[in-house]
Amino acid sequence: MKKILLLLGGLTVHFLAGAQSPTVISAKSQPLKLKGEAPKNLPPVITWQSPGTDYLQVKQPAFTVSACVQSFEALKEHRVVVNGKTFGQQRGMKRLVCGEQVSQEVLLQAGDNVLQIMATNSVGTTTSTVRHIVYEAKKDTVIGQKRVALIVANSNYEKHPLKNPVNDGRSVREQFEKLGFTVTLLENLKLRETDQALEKFYSELDSNNVGLFYYAGHGIMADNQNFIQPTDADPSTEVDARYVCYSLERVVARMKTANPNGSNLVFWDACRNNPYRSWTRSAGQPVYTTINPPVGTLIVYATEPGKTASDGNENGLFTSELVNNIKEPNLDIFELIDRIDRGLEKRGFQQPPYIEGRLRGKLILNPVIKP
Incomplete structure (x- = not known):
């Protein structure tokens, strides 16, 4: 069997041609890199751009969430989820070097806000890691x-x-x-x-x-x-x-x-x-x-x-x-x-x-x- 090496955000995943691929891909902070022939049956890979850290404090309620999405299969849609509520559910995305860009302005509530991004292709849906934004709203x-x-x-x-x-x-x-x-x-x-x-x-x-x-x-x-x-x-x-x-x-x-x-x-x-x-x-x-x-x-x-x-x-x-x-x-x-x-x-x-x-x-x- 031909061996395929996949480097995913510092994590090395080995594939054997004809073998089943993993069912879960955990997106890290680096874009996806390939050595050998690209597999065709992987869900999307999500790389955060903004916020750039796991925790961020802001003083304005409007914030633009963005990420880069790589997919070997055609992307069907993506969505940005803030505190369990979906902001945007779109199909068209801008092409970047690292893949396609998700960009969505969201409205934050006062205090802690939990952010995730979901991307779907024909294989399945990937959910990003969690990011937190703390909106320090003024009392008035x-x-x-x-x-x-x-x-x-x-x-x-x-x-x-x-x-x-x-x-x-x-x-x-x-x-x-x-x-x-x-x-x-x-x-x-x-x-x-x-x-x-x-x-x-x-x-x-x-x-x-x-x-x-x-x-x-x-x-x-x-x-x-x-x-x-x-x-x-x-x-x-x-x-x-x-x-x-x-x-x-x-x-x-x-x-x-x-x-x-x-x-x-x-x-x-x-x-x-x-x-x-x-x-x-x-x-x-x-x-x-x-x-x-x-x-x-x-x-x-x-x-x-x-x-x-x-x-x-x-x-x-x-x-x-x-x-x-x-x-x-x-x-x-x-x-x-x-x-x-x-x-x-x-x-x-x-x-x-x-x-x-x-x-x-x-x-x-x-x-x-x-x-």
């Missing part, structure tokens, strides 16, 4: 971005008081804090206090944050604008509202200026019993108007134009569904809104949320990589 960051939230909840109006906004504010504060937001909750604000709170909020935003503003209370549509109604505001005409209330359009514009490259999100649970509908509008006209927010900003209203939002028992209906669903892992914001809509429908309420604007890419409020 989630997926690399600072998260800042301001909650304003107004209930104690002299005229037309509301039952649930303060309860709503406290409920969403608890959830936002669990999602990594630095949260400020303020209740029953007058106009001057509203202005001061928002100015402080804008100053806390940087150029690439997730900025979130949540408002529960009376909202007014006056002079083709949407307004937060402070607890001391009692406008007698639409023109007066411009001077004694705070414009939502102004909130959106200032968030965009303070956080131009990040994601700005507004939850507006303010389409409630509007005491001023008799000013100039007939009963069928909407209680707020379109803002057309800039790219990077999304406004989520509690209901559609022309409809009022129910106050509920302990929480407003919109906020109760928001609290129930926002904790769900790995939901994109639009999936979250759909969950809220379906939850209200199941409860028998025709109160679909209404959105304006668009973000850059996905916004996942509760990103979780499951082991």
Whole structure:
């Protein structure tokens, strides 16, 4: 029989022509080298490139995993597995001197991350050795971005008081804090206090944050604008509202200026019993108007134009569904809104949320990589 010598990462494996090859190949740190005729019935061999060591510490959540894969048979696919979750499952790979390259950007969770690569050809699948990456996340960051939230909840109006906004504010504060937001909750604000709170909020935003503003209370549509109604505001005409209330359009514009490259999100649970509908509008006209927010900003209203939002028992209906669903892992914001809509429908309420604007890419409020 003809003898074949295979050098695999410093490990010498002998073959005899016609004899069965080993069923397990353990990939080491060196590429595969051959002396003699190459055998045709081996699974792939994986050589790590990045991370280059068994343990690595990083300060950013995004990391590019790469390796070189050698195979005598045509490769079918490869996959990168982080904490038991697959990132990428591809067939086309770049040719290198050592074989074909696996390259995949992955999202790390805070703390220890376990990495492996799997490659498959017609003979079988090879799983790489394990590598660990420790992501040292800052306390105020989630997926690399600072998260800042301001909650304003107004209930104690002299005229037309509301039952649930303060309860709503406290409920969403608890959830936002669990999602990594630095949260400020303020209740029953007058106009001057509203202005001061928002100015402080804008100053806390940087150029690439997730900025979130949540408002529960009376909202007014006056002079083709949407307004937060402070607890001391009692406008007698639409023109007066411009001077004694705070414009939502102004909130959106200032968030965009303070956080131009990040994601700005507004939850507006303010389409409630509007005491001023008799000013100039007939009963069928909407209680707020379109803002057309800039790219990077999304406004989520509690209901559609022309409809009022129910106050509920302990929480407003919109906020109760928001609290129930926002904790769900790995939901994109639009999936979250759909969950809220379906939850209200199941409860028998025709109160679909209404959105304006668009973000850059996905916004996942509760990103979780499951082991």
